[in-house]
Amino acid sequence: MKIFIQGILFFFFGFVVAIACNDAEFDNNPTVNAPSFEDASNEPKDAPAKPEPKKQPESVGGNVDANLPDTTIVDDTFVECAPNLEASVYPIKALLYELPVDTPALPNFASLPAIKTVCMKQLDIATRDFEDGFPGVDNLIEWFGLDIRFKVDIPADGNYTFFVNSDDGSKLYIDGNLVIDNDGQHSPRELSASVNLTKGIHSFKVEYFQGPKTQIALELFWQSESFPKAYIDPSYLKPDLDPNFTIN
Numbered sequence: 001m002k003i004f005i006q007g008i009l010f011f012f013f014g015f016v017v018a019i020a021c022n023d024a025e026f027d028n029n030p031t032v033n034a035p036s037f038e039d040a041s042n043e044p045k046d047a048p049a050k051p052e053p054k055k056q057p058e059s060v061g062g063n064v065d066a067n068l069p070d071t072t073i074v075d076d077t078f079v080e081c082a083p084n085l086e087a088s089v090y091p092i093k094a095l096l097y098e099l100p101v102d103t104p105a106l107p108n109f110a111s112l113p114a115i116k117t118v119c120m121k122q123l124d125i126a127t128r129d130f131e132d133g134f135p136g137v138d139n140l141i142e143w144f145g146l147d148i149r150f151k152v153d154i155p156a157d158g159n160y161t162f163f164v165n166s167d168d169g170s171k172l173y174i175d176g177n178l179v180i181d182n183d184g185q186h187s188p189r190e191l192s193a194s195v196n197l198t199k200g201i202h203s204f205k206v207e208y209f210q211g212p213k214t215q216i217a218l219e220l221f222w223q224s225e226s227f228p229k230a231y232i233d234p235s236y237l238k239p240d241l242d243p244n245f246t247i248n
């Protein structure tokens, strides 16, 4: 019996040693190969270690090449509106309308069906070609209109001058009053007007339309006795949260 047990132990021990050797050989393989690789590169021995190549993320839905740049967002002038506009960096909401070819001036937006709600960071579109269109809307780069709403937190009582540069037409309303009429089909044109405003929140509306492609422009500047002409800093821009001013 004793011999039998010794035999079993001997056999088992031999088996464990065989596996351990196998593992050791596997673990040592990279170390064994490494010197010959380094020697072949002729790098000085004291060269800093090469950084490990970045591990590629596992492909989830097909053969996506992780090295390709993300080209899905090419222009963030107009984006899908965030659920919480107050926390969004795109707080300016606009209803988008398709217009008939050869529209000569701003339409009455209330009489038209809007096709989309889009959001913007700022009215800072300097004159440029517009070829990227709107998120989720195909090939709308001319003959469209935007009814744009937002609030401005006026920092102090005073006289403010506003400037609107647009291609094509635009109108600026503050608290329901027409302040600048820059309407009509035209290349970039800047008009200005001054108004007295009290400190606090005021409602702004900018109506805009793009006539023939491809050039667009839509810039809103302000200026007061205490600061020079500039875009309205985003910290003064607030969303218009009117629940009726949206489409889904």
Ligand SMILES: [Ca+2]
Binding pocket: 167, 168, 210, 211, 212, 213, 214, 215, 216
């Ligand atoms: Ca145009």
